Amino acid sequence: MGFRTRPRPLPPRAEKTWVRKDELQRTDAEGRLFRIAYASRTRDDLRLPDLQAIAEQAAARNRQSRITGVLLFGQGQVLQWLEGPAAAVCAVMGAIQRDPRHQGVSVLSAGWIDARRFPDWSMQFLDAGERAGSVVPLAVSPDRGAAARVFDGAAVRHWADRDPEGICTAQGLAAHLARSPEESLPPIPERFLGCPRARAGLVDEVCRTLGQGWMDSRYSGFEVTLATVRLNRLMLLAGRPADPREARASAVVLAPDRCSELTGALMKTDLLRSAGYSVRLIAWARVTSLRSSLRGTGNCPIIIYGGRVGIDSRDAKRAAAMADWLRADYPGRTILIGGRSAGPLSEWPDRLAFHSQGGHPVAGKPIDWPALSALAADPVAALAR
Numbered sequence: 001m002g003f004r005t006r007p008r009p010l011p012p013r014a015e016k017t018w019v020r021k022d023e024l025q026r027t028d029a030e031g032r033l034f035r036i037a038y039a040s041r042t043r044d045d046l047r048l049p050d051l052q053a054i055a056e057q058a059a060a061r062n063r064q065s066r067i068t069g070v071l072l073f074g075q076g077q078v079l080q081w082l083e084g085p086a087a088a089v090c091a092v093m094g095a096i097q098r099d100p101r102h103q104g105v106s107v108l109s110a111g112w113i114d115a116r117r118f119p120d121w122s123m124q125f126l127d128a129g130e131r132a133g134s135v136v137p138l139a140v141s142p143d144r145g146a147a148a149r150v151f152d153g154a155a156v157r158h159w160a161d162r163d164p165e166g167i168c169t170a171q172g173l174a175a176h177l178a179r180s181p182e183e184s185l186p187p188i189p190e191r192f193l194g195c196p197r198a199r200a201g202l203v204d205e206v207c208r209t210l211g212q213g214w215m216d217s218r219y220s221g222f223e224v225t226l227a228t229v230r231l232n233r234l235m236l237l238a239g240r241p242a243d244p245r246e247a248r249a250s251a252v253v254l255a256p257d258r259c260s261e262l263t264g265a266l267m268k269t270d271l272l273r274s275a276g277y278s279v280r281l282i283a284w285a286r287v288t289s290l291r292s293s294l295r296g297t298g299n300c301p302i303i304i305y306g307g308r309v310g311i312d313s314r315d316a317k318r319a320a321a322m323a324d325w326l327r328a329d330y331p332g333r334t335i336l337i338g339g340r341s342a343g344p345l346s347e348w349p350d351r352l353a354f355h356s357q358g359g360h361p362v363a364g365k366p367i368d369w370p371a372l373s374a375l376a377a378d379p380v381a382a383l384a385r
């Protein structure tokens with residue numbers, strides 16, 4: 001590697017970063033969007049082709065009502081994500097709940113969302129059986145956390161289908177960051193810089209490639225460290241979003257002291273801010289001063305950094321120890337551990353919304369979806385009834 005005797009001047013800071021592209025399908029043109037995610041068990045005689053047929057017919061109907069989403073099937077279990085105009089989503093949910101082809105419909109999460117997660121899929125069927133290829137397999141009776149991971153996997157698949165070259169770009173970039181001399185480092189393509197989700201996807205894939213390369217002995221520890229430092233520098237030079245002035249919610253991102261790198265924590269902070277969260281990033285957090293660092297953060301969720309590249313197993317252990325301490329000291333508060341094993345970085349805003357909008361809205365009572373649909377379609381008429 002060639003070292004220069006004089007530092008080169010830094011390139012000018014990019015103007016106008018974090019412009020959300022049309023590809024994120026903002027809600028402005030569509031009105032507010034609503035999302036329901038549920039789990040159910042299929043009738044015993046239903047097989048994979050039956051579910052495929054259900055999804056195909058559903059997709060045709062959903063196109064008419066501007067509903068998008070994904071239907072996953074494995075172990076006799078269904079997970080479905082429906083997003084679109086609230087009246088349409090609640091109406092179809094009423095029909096789905098009555099459908100005798102499955103039972104035990106249990107809503108995992110329901111609420112307003114800022115953008116569609118599956119804009120290209122009218123109702124994509126994915127096989128999430130035991131040996132399911134790129135999708136996280138479905139567990140029998142998945143809890144909310146397990147279901148969230150399956151949906152995260154489906155979302156990554158959706159975005160990879162949209163940008164198949166993204167993975168090659170990331171793998172090539174990882175190699176350059178680890179090995180190329182300073183003067184031949186390539187710039188990060190504009191399309192990754194303008195869109196927070198795409199940027200996070202790139203960082204995630206670079207980190208995954210580096211971690212895997214280290215495990216396969218293709219990269220040394222030094223090369224991986226150099227690459228992550230350079231990656232952070234490129235992202236910092238490209239610009240970072242500030243805390244939103246009118247935040248829709250808050251979150252704390254916490255990196256325990258002595259953690260090996262901060263890539264995931266920085267990226268997560270940026271992603272959540274660009275999704276409208278006010279984020280307090282507490283870097284190098286120590287248990288002894290944690291209470292004062294968390295003062296004024298209310299009851300908002302805390303995400304603990306757990307190591308994105310994954311070459312230092314102590315990162316995950318420190319995160320687990322800090323989570324135990326926080327759960328004991330702040331009972332009832334949502335404490336989530338990030339890092340490589342938590343799933344893709346790009347999914348954090350959706351993952352957080354999924355968790356915070358979780359649970360049966362009125363515990364123990366069946367949901368009257370047709371009434372909710374009527375309310376969403378015409379609140380004045382529905383209330384007058």
Ligand SMILES: Cc1cc2nc3c(=O)[nH]c(=O)nc-3n(C[C@H](O)[C@H](O)[C@H](O)COP(=O)(O)O)c2cc1C
Pocket residue numbers: 054057058059061062071078080082092095096097099101102123
């Ligand atoms: C697991 C499962 C998922 C379904 N998903 C959808 C869907 O996304 N959109 C849809 O229109 N129908 C879906 N259906 C079919 C509906 O339950 C229902 O049969 C269809 O909407 C017609 O309803 P109707 O007979 O009340 O008009 C699904 C059915 C099952 C069993």
